Amino acid sequence: MVSAMPDATPCPRCGASSEYLLTPHDRAGGLPTAIRLCLSGVCGVGFTEPPPDDTAAAPALAPGLEVEDRLAARMVGSGMNHLVQGLPRGALVVDVGAGSGLRARVLAERGMRVIAVEPDPVEEVRAHAMMASLPAGAVEVVRAGTGGLADVMGGREADAAVMWHVLEHLPDMDAGLAAVRDILRPGGRLSVAVPNRGSAEARAFGARWHGWEPSRHRWHLDAQSLRIVLGAAGLGVRDIDTRGGWGYPAGIAYSMAPGADPQVNPRRGLLGRALAAAMVPVAATARAMGHGGQLVALAVRP
Numbered sequence: 001m002v003s004a005m006p007d008a009t010p011c012p013r014c015g016a017s018s019e020y021l022l023t024p025h026d027r028a029g030g031l032p033t034a035i036r037l038c039l040s041g042v043c044g045v046g047f048t049e050p051p052p053d054d055t056a057a058a059p060a061l062a063p064g065l066e067v068e069d070r071l072a073a074r075m076v077g078s079g080m081n082h083l084v085q086g087l088p089r090g091a092l093v094v095d096v097g098a099g100s101g102l103r104a105r106v107l108a109e110r111g112m113r114v115i116a117v118e119p120d121p122v123e124e125v126r127a128h129a130m131m132a133s134l135p136a137g138a139v140e141v142v143r144a145g146t147g148g149l150a151d152v153m154g155g156r157e158a159d160a161a162v163m164w165h166v167l168e169h170l171p172d173m174d175a176g177l178a179a180v181r182d183i184l185r186p187g188g189r190l191s192v193a194v195p196n197r198g199s200a201e202a203r204a205f206g207a208r209w210h211g212w213e214p215s216r217h218r219w220h221l222d223a224q225s226l227r228i229v230l231g232a233a234g235l236g237v238r239d240i241d242t243r244g245g246w247g248y249p250a251g252i253a254y255s256m257a258p259g260a261d262p263q264v265n266p267r268r269g270l271l272g273r274a275l276a277a278a279m280v281p282v283a284a285t286a287r288a289m290g291h292g293g294q295l296v297a298l299a300v301r302p
């Protein structure tokens with residue numbers, strides 16, 4: 001018997017009434033009790049209720065193995081192709097939520113001038129270390145959130161910006177996007193990646209899907225709602241692609257075996273990584289079929 005659930009909370013983004021996307025009743029070991037995922041009836045954005053706290057964006061993942069880092073660098077690099085194509089050498093790219101700094105380093109190696117902006121102090125230290133192999137000053141690493149971007153830029157305009165796996169963490173996704181839009185020059189490009197709530201993987205795993213990460217993710221987007229959110233920030237959407245990416249094989253692996261996720265259980269990190277590596281062919285197949293677990297968008301400031 002299913003006990004009565006309270007009415008779903010109105011959408012914190014647009015105020016519309018919402019319905020449940022997933023409740024603890026749907027869980028097969030996935031969602032913690034008392035956490036519900038809701039879906040706005042108007043803007044189509046999914047949200048976690050109650051929302052995770054502000055520190056939940058900080059990744060707990062320890063630095064990877066060397067061979068894994070090399071593979072990750074290749075995958076990160078291919079993920080940036082759509083952004084880098086058409087940008088001249090020396091173009092100024094701002095990586096918002098730069099994390100470990102790997103992506104910023106890869107962009108610098110491809111001839112970009114890069115500002116890596118990261119709010120988490122632990123990640124900021126890792127990002128500085130990541131730049132050791134580059135000429136001094138090739139990447140400017142700055143500790144700041146989206147609210148501090150104007151100060152970081154100091155009047156400079158970015159040719160491009162990157163927000164990979166950032167939007168789903170932000171308390172105010174719309175304000176964060178607007179702040180990034182404002183540092184772009186007219187015609188400047190923005191690359192955005194988020195977990196794909198509409199993926200075959202999310203449907204197959206239901207409440208167990210790793211991409212929900214309700215303890216860390218406030219927002220849950222599909223292609224349509226991502227398009228709405230980017231448009232609401234005054235950005236022109238050039239393309240939204242359902243891709244895989246480095247996190248995607250891992251997403252399948254940790255949906256199958258949540259205890260092996262190094263972010264959940266660091267001592268089982270090696271097992272988790274091996275499982276993730278084993279899922280690469282599965283992820284590649286799903287990606288080829290257009291069902292990737294990650295949405296990658298290219299938007300432009302008019």
Ligand SMILES: [Zn+2]
Pocket residue numbers: 011012013014015016040041042043044045
């Ligand atoms: Zn809404």
